[in-house]
Amino acid sequence: MAEDQQPEAVVVIKVVDNGPYQVKGPVRVVDHDNNVVDLGPGRTRLLCRCGKSNKKPFCDGSHARTGFQASERPTSDTGT
Numbered sequence: 486m487a488e489d490q491q492p493e494a495v496v497v498i499k500v501v502d503n504g505p506y507q508v509k510g511p512v513r514v515v516d517h518d519n520n521v522v523d524l525g526p527g528r529t530r531l532l533c534r535c536g537k538s539n540k541k542p543f544c545d546g547s548h549a550r551t552g553f554q555a556s557e558r559p560t561s562d563t564g565t
């Protein structure tokens with residue numbers, strides 16, 4: 486990498502057990518209506534994984550009220 490180049494930021498997406506995906510910025514989230522949410526470095530948002538949120542794509546806590554269970558684990562490394 487040349488000295489004048491900045492290293493690419495790493496977007497961190499953490500899977501919360503039986504809950505949402507936690508996305509940590511810097512990242513841009515664009516919803517289905519093209520609304521943009523920019524997360525600065527270190528800022529986080531939760532993305533719905535259960536499908537029950539009334540604020541999709543964001544989590545509104547419905548996963549807890551509905552007893553969302555996502556205990557399945559991959560059987561092998563599916564990374565590319």
Ligand code: FES
Nearest residue numbers: 534535544547548
């Ligand atoms: S994961 Fe929280 S509302 Fe869906």
